[in-house]
Amino acid sequence: MSVTNHVHDPRTRAKLLAALYLAQEQYGWLSPDAIQRVANRLELSPGQVYTTASFYSMFKLKPYGKYLVQVCEGLSCYLAGGAEPIIEHIARRLKIKPGETTPNGKFTLEVVQCLAACGTAPALRINDELYENMTLESIDELLARFGQV
């Protein structure tokens, strides 16, 4: 398939973002195969598609666990006593480092910059659900609710 479109064209870019969103919905993440399919469909190169996908944090370029745990390390969360202690605590409980997935594929731990919950920091998100005013105790309860033993 030849590359005839350019990703900087606003209409092509809008189509590309929609296609990436749909591909992620369908496959769970944007595998090299999914990137290639989107590229073929929109007559773009896989490199153009990958570069765009990697720019947006909403797109997953590797498989994630069933539960994506995103811990905020933004300033408000840091000042509220969160960030490092919470990240270290969850990493210890799940026995993984940030960016990793548990061997059973259940949890992925990710560190993010802000979850737009600065007034109720420290905050974290599991999949689409936001959890605020977190403490190490409430994190243990939360992880247990999601099946971490």
Ligand code: FES
């Ligand atoms: S800095 Fe943590 S939610 Fe904004």
